[in-house]
Amino acid sequence: MKPPLITRIETFEFTVNLRNISGSSSGLGLIYTPGDQGTVGRSAMRIETDAGVSGEAAGQMIMAVRQADLVARFLIGRDARQRNEIYRDLLFELRQHDALAIGLIDICLWDLAGKLYDAPVYELLGGRRRPLRAYASTYHGDRVGGLDSAQAYADFAVRCQQMGYTAFKIHGWIDADPGEEIATIHAVRDAVGDSMALMSDPACAIATFVEAVRVGRACDEAGFAWYEDPLWEGGKSFHVHRMLREKLQTPLLMSEYLRGLMAHTDAAIAGATDILRVDAYQDGGITGAMKIAHVAEGLGLDVEIHSHSPAHRHLMTALRNTNFYEMNLVHPDPKADTSAVNTYTNYRDGLDAIDDQGCVYAPEGPGLGAQVDWDYIHAHRTGGAVYER
Structure with missing residues (x-):
C-alpha cells in the first residue's frame, strides 16, 4: 500500500448553545440556572491525505485547536499511519505545554486509519463490540431548584435507576459543605x-484534608465504588493522596487533572490512587490513552474513561480493565443535559441514550463511525485555520 501522506489539516472553533446553564459564581464550573442561555466554545479537526481518505473528530476543549497552531504544519507530508511516531514527535514539540493538541490530532488519525482499512477503531485496537455499562454523572449542585438538596440527588438517582442505569455519580456543590456532601451520600x-x-466526585471542591477524610468515610459507610478527586489542590500532590488512601476503604480515583502517560504512571507508582482516570482528548489521544491503560493493567489497576464521546466508546470497548462509561453531565431538567449537546449527525449521548440494561455501544462502521455535523459547525464557526502544502 502506498503511504497515505497528510496533505491538509483544517481546524475549527465553533460554539454550541446551552440552556438553563451558566458559570458558577466563582467562574470555575457550569451549574444549573433556569432561564439562562449561553454558548460554550468547542473544537473540531479534519486531516486529509493524498489517498483520498480523511480523518475527523469534534472535541471539547477549544484550546486544543489553538495549540495545534504550533505543530500542524510539521505534519504535512507525514505518513498518516505512523501514529506512534507522530505522538512521540508532538510530545517533543509541545514539551513546554500541556500537549492538548495531540488528543484531537491522534483521534483524527485513528478515524482515518479505520476508514483506510475499512474497520471500526475498536477492531484496530483489538476489541470486539460489547455492551458498555453507563453511569449517570450529575451536574454540580445548585441552590435554585435543581440538584439543590440531598433529597433532590436521591430522587434523581431513583429516576436514573428506573431508566435502567446501574450506576450513578454525585458531583456535589462547588461551595462544598462536608455535612451536606455526607448527607447526600447517605440519602x-x-x-x-x-x-x-455509586460514586462521589467533589471535583477538588473539598477545602481541607480533614474534611476530605470525613466525606471519604461516609463513602466507606455507604459502600461507594469510588471517591474521586476530592482535594482542592487538583491531584498534583501524590503525597497527600497517598495519605488519604491510607485512611479510607473506598477506592480513590485520581488523575483527571494530570496530563499524559508519565504523570499518570508516577501517580500510580507513588500509591496516590487506586484507579486511574484517562481522557483521550486530554492525554495524547487514543494512542496516549491506551498507553496509560496498559500501565494501569500492568500495575493491577483499573482505568476509568472521562466523559462521553465516540472515541471513548471505542477505547472502552477495547479495554479489559475498565468498568463504566460516563454519561456526563446529566440533570433532572432535560434541557440542561450537556451530555446531549451533539455535533454528530448519526451519533448521540444523553441521559436517555442508554438501552434498557443501562448500556451503550461503540458506533459501527469504518473509523469512529460517527459523522461530524459539518453543516452545524460551519454555521457556528468562530475561528480556525488551514495548513497545507
Missing part, C-alpha cells in the same frame, strides 16, 4: 438500595 444510597454502584 442516595438509602434511596437506591444496594443494587446500584
Whole structure:
C-alpha cells in the first residue's frame, strides 16, 4: 500500500448553545440556572491525505485547536499511519505545554486509519463490540431548584435507576459543605438500595484534608465504588493522596487533572490512587490513552474513561480493565443535559441514550463511525485555520 501522506489539516472553533446553564459564581464550573442561555466554545479537526481518505473528530476543549497552531504544519507530508511516531514527535514539540493538541490530532488519525482499512477503531485496537455499562454523572449542585438538596440527588438517582442505569455519580456543590456532601451520600444510597454502584466526585471542591477524610468515610459507610478527586489542590500532590488512601476503604480515583502517560504512571507508582482516570482528548489521544491503560493493567489497576464521546466508546470497548462509561453531565431538567449537546449527525449521548440494561455501544462502521455535523459547525464557526502544502 502506498503511504497515505497528510496533505491538509483544517481546524475549527465553533460554539454550541446551552440552556438553563451558566458559570458558577466563582467562574470555575457550569451549574444549573433556569432561564439562562449561553454558548460554550468547542473544537473540531479534519486531516486529509493524498489517498483520498480523511480523518475527523469534534472535541471539547477549544484550546486544543489553538495549540495545534504550533505543530500542524510539521505534519504535512507525514505518513498518516505512523501514529506512534507522530505522538512521540508532538510530545517533543509541545514539551513546554500541556500537549492538548495531540488528543484531537491522534483521534483524527485513528478515524482515518479505520476508514483506510475499512474497520471500526475498536477492531484496530483489538476489541470486539460489547455492551458498555453507563453511569449517570450529575451536574454540580445548585441552590435554585435543581440538584439543590440531598433529597433532590436521591430522587434523581431513583429516576436514573428506573431508566435502567446501574450506576450513578454525585458531583456535589462547588461551595462544598462536608455535612451536606455526607448527607447526600447517605440519602442516595438509602434511596437506591444496594443494587446500584455509586460514586462521589467533589471535583477538588473539598477545602481541607480533614474534611476530605470525613466525606471519604461516609463513602466507606455507604459502600461507594469510588471517591474521586476530592482535594482542592487538583491531584498534583501524590503525597497527600497517598495519605488519604491510607485512611479510607473506598477506592480513590485520581488523575483527571494530570496530563499524559508519565504523570499518570508516577501517580500510580507513588500509591496516590487506586484507579486511574484517562481522557483521550486530554492525554495524547487514543494512542496516549491506551498507553496509560496498559500501565494501569500492568500495575493491577483499573482505568476509568472521562466523559462521553465516540472515541471513548471505542477505547472502552477495547479495554479489559475498565468498568463504566460516563454519561456526563446529566440533570433532572432535560434541557440542561450537556451530555446531549451533539455535533454528530448519526451519533448521540444523553441521559436517555442508554438501552434498557443501562448500556451503550461503540458506533459501527469504518473509523469512529460517527459523522461530524459539518453543516452545524460551519454555521457556528468562530475561528480556525488551514495548513497545507
